[in-house]
Amino acid sequence: MSSYVSTHLRQFAVERANYCCEYCLLPQSVSLHKHEPDHIVPSQHGGITKADNLALACMRCNRYKGPNVGSFDPLTGKLVPFFNPLISCFGNFAARISRNEDRYAKPLTSL
Ligand SMILES: [Zn+2]
Secondary structure, three states, rough: OOOOOHHHHHHHHHHHOOOEEEOOOEEEHHHOOOOEEEOOOOOOHOOOOHHHHEEEOOHHHHHHHHOOOOOOOOOOOOOOOOOOOOOOOOOHHHHOOOOOOOOOOOOOOOO
16 A cells, blocks of 8 residues: 655645644744654555545654554553544644634633
8 A cells, every 4th residue: 555645635734734733733834844744544554545644744743653553551551542633622733723713712601
């Protein structure tokens, strides 16, 4: 299975993330290295090269995560999946933060 990311798909991931690393939120504009699309589930684990399996990552996050999908909790010994920025409870967090959608707390009720 190929992990090649086409120019079109790469640009889609960059724009969806609003040019920020989707793991640590580092803007591309302040990074020495170009952010790159990361396979959330790496191809060697069956991950497919498609938009919903790609997250824009800074070099540090991408190298740190590597081809892993999770880690073992030292207390329970259970395999815990890594943070997935596209399905986290924050939604597409990087894009929302960079657009200031989460700048202010929003009430959940009318009170
Ligand atoms: Zn990062």
